[in-house]
Amino acid sequence: MKVLAAMSGGVDSAVAAARAVEAGHDVVGVHLALSRMPGTLRTGSRGCCTIEDASDAWRACERLGIPFYTWDFSERFAEDVVEDFVAEYAAGRTPNPCMRCNERIKFAALLERALELGFDAVCTGHYAAVRPGPDGGLELHRAADDAKDQSYVLGVLTADQLAHCLFPLADTPSKELVRAEAAERGLSVAAKPDSHDICFIPDGDTRGWLAERIDLTPGPIVDADGRAVGEHAGAQAFTVGQRKGLAIGRPAPDGRPRFVLEVRPKENTVVVGGRELLDVDRITGIRPTWAGAALPEARTGEWFDCALQFRAHGEIVDARARQLEDEAGGPRWEIEPARALRGVAPGQTAVLYRGTRVLGQATIDTARNARLAAGSDA
Structure with missing residues (x-):
């Protein structure tokens, strides 16, 4: 089977590609360039899609003896993931950019191009499993390692997409075994930290990042009964369940902490209340x-x-x-x-x-x- 291995530059995608090669597939490694101005270096476990990640992906492919290419998906990523993220926050919602990336980039744009070029499947380092169902169709299942299971962020996949997905890490009991295998195979990413946070906000300051892209204006903070209790610097920077950053300045009548219950961007209002609400x-x-x-x-x-x-x-x-x-x-x-x-x-x-x-x-x-x-x- 001709397989395109999506190489993120991390240990999971490297081991997944190695297993695909070992299984006898004809494997080609592809790293997605998702930014025209990627950071040169990661900061610990924050961020991804950097020049360092591209270099690590290339080194892994060199070690495995498979061809390596970089595909520029930066424009598509900016439109379908970054701009969507900003628009959702501007509308008072809390988006999940990883879901959107899987839905529109990795298993849409990437898979579409792979199929056009004659590949049979896309291989990734996700912890999830594709298994046959009782009716003969394919189903998506949780991975063996509950701690690393990523089936949630793959829930956007359709039946047609599942038919072209390869997840070699599905039955691996733990991430430690993946790292040990990477070390045994001589892959330089064996001890590389996992990436966390939103890849295009590597410093983790979502509010500061949004403030540069959304016109945030001060407005009222009200309780569940509509009484004004404070002022915010921009409603769109808040999300339901948030406690930090409210800066109300005075306690609730019952003395208990208050949380964001609702964000109303059209009214530029943030509603707060007790945890039970x-x-x-x-x-x-x-x-x-x-x-x-x-x-x-x-x-x-x-x-x-x-x-x-x-x-x-x-x-x-x-x-x-x-x-x-x-x-x-x-x-x-x-x-x-x-x-x-x-x-x-x-x-x-x-x-x-x-x-x-x-x-x-x-x-x-x-x-x-x-x-x-x-x-x-x-």
Whole structure:
């Protein structure tokens, strides 16, 4: 099989490519240049897609004896990931750029070009598994290593894309074994730190980065009853569940900490309240996709049992969900967790599971707090 190995410059993609070569595939390594002005050096485990990463990817391919190329996807990345990130925050939502990158870059733009060039599959170092389902179709499943499982950020993959994905690290029990294997193979990235944070904000200062791209203006901070309790420097820089940076200056009447409950960009208002007002008992999701075949209930609108995860490496809770039509006739999901969840924000991604199988994902549009809903109904 002719395989394109996506080489990030990290240890996972290097070992994944090595295993693809060892399995007898015809492998070509490709590093994606996602910025026209990449940083020269990483800062510890922050950032990725730097000149150092490109060099590490090249060295890994040299060691494996496979061809190496760099493809410039910087313009597509800027439009589909960076600009989307800014637009979502400007609209008061909390996006996940890694989901968007997988959806629009690694398993859309990259896969499309690979197939056009005659490749059969794209190989990555993601910790997830593609397995045959009972109906013969392919399904996306969690990896063997729960601590490193990345099936959440791959929940955007469709059945057609799964047919061209290769995840050689799926059954590896731990990251330590991957590093040990890299060292045995003589790969220079064996001890390289994993990248964290948002790759295009390597210093981790999301608020400062957004302030350079969104017109932030001061506005009111109000409590759940609409009473003004302070002032902010720009509503779009806040996200649901946030506590730090409110700078209200005086405690709540009950003396307890206050958290961001809602961001209203059109009114330039931030709503705050007690921790209990972050509890969510119903979620609506828009633009849902199924990772493989849709469940039969998707056609009937019936409730189906599942498990819900709304953050990468976040908690997983039992839930029920159903697929309905929105006002435009498109699909939407209603999700009810078995217990209240805290800090769910519009813009995040809700990924549904059944056992180890990823059913699919949707972008969270609304998250209802039972206490606030009861108050508004009174």
